[in-house]
Amino acid sequence: MSNKILGILNLYDSPSLGGLTKNRTLGSTSFLGRFALMDFALSNFTNSDIDEINVLVKDNFRSVAKHAGTLKSWVNNTKIGRQNILINEKGIRDPKYNSDLNALRENDWILYEVDVDYVVIAPAHILTSIDFREVIDFHIKNEADVTIVYKHIKDADTTFLTSNVLTLDENVIVDYVQNKGKSAEANVSLRTYVVSKEAFIKWLRHRDYRDATSLRMLLETIISEQEEKVLGYEYTGYARCIDSLEHFVEYSFEFLDVKVADEVFRSDWPIYTLSRNTPPTLYGPKANVKNSFIANGAKVNGKVDSSIISRYVEVEEGASVKNSVILTEVVIKKGVKVENAVIDKYATIENDVIGKEDEHIYVPQGKKVR
Amino acid sequence: MSQKIVAMILAGGKGTRLEALTKKVAKPAVSFGAKYRIIDFPLSNCANSHINTVGVLMQYESVSLDEYIGNGEKWGLNGVRSLTTTLAPRQTEEGLSWYKGTADAIYANIDFLDQCDPQYVLILSGDHIYSTSYDEMLKKHIDNKAECTIAVYEVPIEEASRFGILVTDKKDNIVEFQEKPAHPTSNLASMGIYIFSYRTLRKALIKDAEDENSSHDFGKNIIPMLLGEGKKLIAYRYRGYWKDVGTIKSLHEANMDLIGDKADLNFDYIMGGLKVYSADLWSTPQYVGKGASVSDSLINQGAVILGKVKKSVISNDVIIEKGAVVENSVVMPNVRIEKNAVVKNAVVAPDSIVFADSEVVAEGDDVVLYARKVKSHE
Numbered sequence: 001m002s003n004k005i006l007g008i009l010n011l012y013d014s015p016s017l018g019g020l021t022k023n024r025t026l027g028s029t030s031f032l033g034r035f036a037l038m039d040f041a042l043s044n045f046t047n048s049d050i051d052e053i054n055v056l057v058k059d060n061f062r063s064v065a066k067h068a069g070t071l072k073s074w075v076n077n078t079k080i081g082r083q084n085i086l087i088n089e090k091g092i093r094d095p096k097y098n099s100d101l102n103a104l105r106e107n108d109w110i111l112y113e114v115d116v117d118y119v120v121i122a123p124a125h126i127l128t129s130i131d132f133r134e135v136i137d138f139h140i141k142n143e144a145d146v147t148i149v150y151k152h153i154k155d156a157d158t159t160f161l162t163s164n165v166l167t168l169d170e171n172v173i174v175d176y177v178q179n180k181g182k183s184a185e186a187n188v189s190l191r192t193y194v195v196s197k198e199a200f201i202k203w204l205r206h207r208d209y210r211d212a213t214s215l216r217m218l219l220e221t222i223i224s225e226q227e228e229k230v231l232g233y234e235y236t237g238y239a240r241c242i243d244s245l246e247h248f249v250e251y252s253f254e255f256l257d258v259k260v261a262d263e264v265f266r267s268d269w270p271i272y273t274l275s276r277n278t279p280p281t282l283y284g285p286k287a288n289v290k291n292s293f294i295a296n297g298a299k300v301n302g303k304v305d306s307s308i309i310s311r312y313v314e315v316e317e318g319a320s321v322k323n324s325v326i327l328t329e330v331v332i333k334k335g336v337k338v339e340n341a342v343i344d345k346y347a348t349i350e351n352d353v354i355g356k357e358d359e360h361i362y363v364p365q366g367k368k369v370r
Numbered sequence: 371m372s373q374k375i376v377a378m379i380l381a382g383g384k385g386t387r388l389e390a391l392t393k394k395v396a397k398p399a400v401s402f403g404a405k406y407r408i409i410d411f412p413l414s415n416c417a418n419s420h421i422n423t424v425g426v427l428m429q430y431e432s433v434s435l436d437e438y439i440g441n442g443e444k445w446g447l448n449g450v451r452s453l454t455t456t457l458a459p460r461q462t463e464e465g466l467s468w469y470k471g472t473a474d475a476i477y478a479n480i481d482f483l484d485q486c487d488p489q490y491v492l493i494l495s496g497d498h499i500y501s502t503s504y505d506e507m508l509k510k511h512i513d514n515k516a517e518c519t520i521a522v523y524e525v526p527i528e529e530a531s532r533f534g535i536l537v538t539d540k541k542d543n544i545v546e547f548q549e550k551p552a553h554p555t556s557n558l559a560s561m562g563i564y565i566f567s568y569r570t571l572r573k574a575l576i577k578d579a580e581d582e583n584s585s586h587d588f589g590k591n592i593i594p595m596l597l598g599e600g601k602k603l604i605a606y607r608y609r610g611y612w613k614d615v616g617t618i619k620s621l622h623e624a625n626m627d628l629i630g631d632k633a634d635l636n637f638d639y640i641m642g643g644l645k646v647y648s649a650d651l652w653s654t655p656q657y658v659g660k661g662a663s664v665s666d667s668l669i670n671q672g673a674v675i676l677g678k679v680k681k682s683v684i685s686n687d688v689i690i691e692k693g694a695v696v697e698n699s700v701v702m703p704n705v706r707i708e709k710n711a712v713v714k715n716a717v718v719a720p721d722s723i724v725f726a727d728s729e730v731v732a733e734g735d736d737v738v739l740y741a742r743k744v745k746s747h748e
Contacts, residue, residue, distance in 0.1 A: 032655050034671065261654065270652035277648065281640035281656060281671040282633060285664045293655040296405075296671050304658075333678040 004116040006052040007045035012100035013123040017245040024063035033295035033310040038124040042074045048132035051081025057193030145228040149192040156186035164189040376488040381496030382429030390741035398496030401702040406671040413445040419504040422452040471586030477575040494565040500612040517570040521563035529555040533559035544603040622737045625683040625700040
C-alpha cells in the first residue's frame, strides 16, 4: 500500500427513513436481512486497504455502538491502524451547532495523531462499491485539492434529491448546487470526498470558512471561490441513495435481481458485517419460499414471496409474507397475511398487515399487531 | 500460569470410513449442519464452559486443521486469559515419533500440561456432535472427589456390544470396563469424554508409556489400569443429543436429525440453546429464486437456490440451478448443482460439481457419497 489513508464514515449526512430511523442511525439500519447499511461504506474502506477507520456519529449512538463496536469486523490487520467512533461532545450539549463540520473540528486530533497522507469521507446512505485507491490515484495524478466522487445518472429528478449536482469543465467542478430534481440527467455527488490531510486541516481552521456549518457548505464555498482545484471523479458502478422508506424498500428488493446482486456482491469485494454466530435457516415441511432473501437463524414454515427475512424471524405455518421487509426477531403468527410492509425488530404479528405496493406500511419495533 | 481446567481435544484421526470426505481433511474438519465443521462442537462447548485453555491434538492432515483452529479466535478462545494451541507430533531430544494412541498423544504433550499446571484435564474427542457445557460434569467430579469422571450415554442394550461399556454401582462408581463386550451387563457406553485430576492422569500416562505391551489407549489401557489400582472412577450420565459420526451413512443421518420431525428436538437442542461458534463467512445473503421450492431443509447463508430442495441440508455458497432437484441429501460448501441434475439420498463433498442433467441417486436406505472436485490449479 503506497498511500496512507484515513477513512471517515459520515453518519451526519443521513436522511430520515421515518420510524425506521427514529431510534437508530440510518447506518445501523438493517439491510437485506444480514447487513447494516453502514457495512457497505465500511467494507469499501477495508477493501481499499484503508487501515484507519473512523465513524462520525451524530446521534443514536447506542445503535452504532451495538453494530460497529470497536469496528473490528472491518479491520485487515488487528495491529495496524486505529479505529474510532467519533462523537461531537460539545455538539451533544448544544445541538444547534452539532454539524458534521463542527464534529470534525472537534475531532481534528485524529488528523494530528495519525500518520496519513489523505482523508476519505463517505456517507452511509449512499450505497456504492467504490475502490478508494482509484480515486486517490486520480486525485494525486491530477494534483487536486479536493476530489468529489460523482455519478452520471438519468433519474436525478426522482433520486439523489439530498445530494448536490455538479457542473464540470473537463474534470474541474465549476458549479455545485443542491439537486432540485429539475432534470433527469445529471452528475450527482455521492458525497464522497478525497482531500489531503494538510489541506483538510487548513480548511477546518481557516477563518474564511469559519461560517461554514456543514461539510457540504464548506465545499460549496470552496468551489464558488474557485481558488482551490476541486475535481470530479466519475464513478460508474452501483450507486443508490437511500433517502426515504420507499427507496429503502425499492433498493432492497432490487437485490433480488441477480444482475444487481452480482454487481455488488463480488468475490473480490466482500461486504463485511458483524458476525453473530447464528445457526442456518430452518425451513419447515410447509415452507413455500420464492424470490426472497432469508437470513440465518430464521425459521420458515409458511409462504414467503418477494421478501426479505432477517435473522431469527419466524414465519409460522399458514402465514404468508409478500413484498415485505421483515427485520430481526419478528414473529409472524399462524395464518396471518403480511403484504407490502416493513416490520421493525421484535414485532409480533397476530393479525393481517396489508400496505400498498407504492406505499409500504411500517410497523414499529416491538409492536404487537393483534 | 495455572489453569484450573485444561481441555485436550483428540483430533488426529483420519476417519477412513468417511472415504473421499477425509481424503484431504482430518475428520474433525468435515462439514456438518450446513455451516459448521465437526470440531466446532467440542470447541464451542469449551468456550461455553468458560474453559480458557485448549490443546488440539492433531496428526492426520494437520496443516488444514491447524489453519482452521488458528489461535482459537473462531470460538472466542483468544481472549486475554485464553490459550488455544495445536499440538502435532514433533521432534524432540528423544527423537521423532507419531502419536501411538490416544493416551500417547496426551503423554507426548505432558510438558504442555505441566506448563499449564491444571488441577483437572478434560479429554475430548474432536469428532463428536453435541452441544453442552461441561460445568455439571466437572462439578460432579469435584463433589465426588473422583480421580476420573467418564461421560456415558445410555444405549439400547442390544447395541451395547458395539461400544466400550461401563458397569457402575448405584452411586455411579465405575466397577468394571468392558470393551465391546459380547454379553454386556450394562448399557452405559463411554463417550470418550473424560475429566481427570491431573496428578492421577500424569502418573497413569507415565506408567502406561513404560508398558511396551500397551496400545496407549484411554479406553483399553488407562481406564482399566486405574480401576485395577482401585482409584475412584465415576460415570456422568449425558442426556442430550450426541452423535459420533464415523461413516457416510451416520454423517448423513446426523445431518437429517436437524430437520423434519426431529428438528423441534434436535435443531433446537444443538443450535438453539448454547451457541455453536464457527468461522465467519462473508457470504452473500441466502437467495431463494422465483421458480424455486424449498421445504423441510436447513440452508446456510450464501446459498443460491433456483431449483427444488426437499429434506436436505445445504451449506454456504452452494448453487442449485434451475430444474435441479435435491432431496434427502447433504450438500457441503461451495458445490454447484447444475441444471436439471437430480441428487437424492446423497452426501455431496465440498467444492464438487454435479453436472447438468446428471443423477446422483441412491435407492432405498442407501446413501451415496459424491465427490468431484473442481480443480483450480491444473
